[in-house]
């Protein structure tokens with residue numbers, strides 16, 4: 255069954271919405287100043303405290319000092335670290351050794367060579383995205399070959415292309431953010447709709 259991650263949660267209303275829709279994962283953009291979805295470590299603690307147990311909390315980091323994901327993983331505030339910057343193999347290895355928790359490494363796909371680079375990653379999961387993250391834009395899925403290892407597909411996914419993405423690209427998980435917002439805020443109905451689409455087709 256294809257898994258679904260809802261990313262960019264910022265408010266208690268967002269938590270209530272995912273508790274109801276029950277995606278497999280939810281994501282928090284943590285201390286990323288350039289993102290309007292950024293939350294600080296105290297906010298993440300408060301938000302995840304209200305999260306139901308079935309939904310796995312993922313911390314999304316961009317070139318953060320390694321101590322930030324390590325501390326939040328060790329405290330159990332998040333269960334998975336998603337690295338969305340230029341973190342290298344040594345950074346990934348360090349987090350896994352210090353926490354024994356899973357790591358998702360995101361790659362921006364502009365060519366088939368980018369996919370090759372992603373496939374060589376030692377991360378537990380790779381994530382294929384369009385750009386720096388949260389752009390709301392798709393990349394060219396025809397770059398994606400048959401992939402044996404589990405991967406997240408992100409970038410511009412929404413109700414109009416979710417089914418096509420699952421059926422044609424066969425990701426292990428889909429990851430959505432921008433399309434689930436109205437006026438910059440997550441919308442509960444859109445979250446529910448996206449989860450329902452994925453549950454129905456997989």
Ligand SMILES: O=C(O)c1ccccc1N[C@@H]1O[C@H](COP(=O)(O)O)[C@@H](O)[C@H]1O
Nearest residue numbers: 261289338387388390408409410431432
């Ligand atoms: O959403 C952000 O603001 C963000 C900032 C920095 C790194 C990653 C970010 N989001 C990631 O982008 C995709 C969702 O993309 P889209 O909005 O659906 O096109 C997902 O992996 C988020 O974790």
